[in-house]
Amino acid sequence: MKMELLKIENLAIEEISKIKRIVVDEINFTLKSGETLGIVGESGSGKTVTAMSILKLLSNDLKVSKGKIIFDGEDISTFSEEEMEKIRGNKLSVVFQNPISSLNPLMKVGKQISEVIERHNEISKEEAKNQVLEILKDVGFEEEAEEIYNRYPHELSGGQGQRIGIAMAVANKPKLIIADEPTTALDKHIQEQILELLKSIQKKYNSAIIFISHDLGIVRRITDRAVVMYFGQIVEIGETQEIFKNPKHPYTKGLLDSLPENFRRGERIKVMKGTIPSINDKIEGCFFSPRCPRATEKCRKERIKLEKFEDRIIRCINPLKEVEND
Incomplete structure (x- = not known):
């Protein structure tokens, strides 16, 4: 039986600049060891901000204003930066959309991965290098591990850079990997390789993954x-396959209805009416009500709770029934 690894309880994130507003609110979800959880939604929905709060990598104008982030039995929302540094890159790691941009351009990539290992383990430089070479083989550089170890970031292709990002993320066999749009800038062939790689790495290390994406096909x-x-x-x-088969929320259905794969060549693709609200919009009730074809007066006037x-x-309060999705 898989154990609960992460529990987010009533999390809220506040912007503390001149505007001062809540940007993410009432976030509640759990994650088990070895499980892959997708977070999806349009740009501006709060996917990345929610995930970065787990790592305590929010920008200076944001802060967690409420709630708990219980990871591996501890509420890490109360951790100091020093305490976070002990688990970040160790028990908890991240793969960014463009990992090359976060690397030191003047240092060989193998050395940078070695430093991640040495920072959290009492180990010699030679042992660290040997571990890095094994990790490079794990992420697909079987025949060229030594060569890749000695390259600088600018000498890597996009696909190679993403593999290095994954190598850094798994260097210390983390319990949780957060993958933030890791395939967005890659072509379909390389995307496929990276997805297969993430699944094989997860199986080898039994890591849980939070996969952030706007690409519903990949999430599925x-x-x-x-x-x-x-x-x-x-x-x-909900369970991913059940959500795709039978969405309950009108917004989820709107996202799924707009997938190109649901249309024949020449057919007009459905587009959800309206746009995501701006920070200046005053919405009394459900935030989706201005765009929702099922909205009632109650939806427009009252805040709606997240419920079973x-x-x-x-x-x-007016979810779709199964018969409506046949």
């Missing part, structure tokens, strides 16, 4: 459960 293939976000709030949580509904957790 790689995740066990999915969290759908809209304008800083969760609107639906059948096999889902959903933020909606």
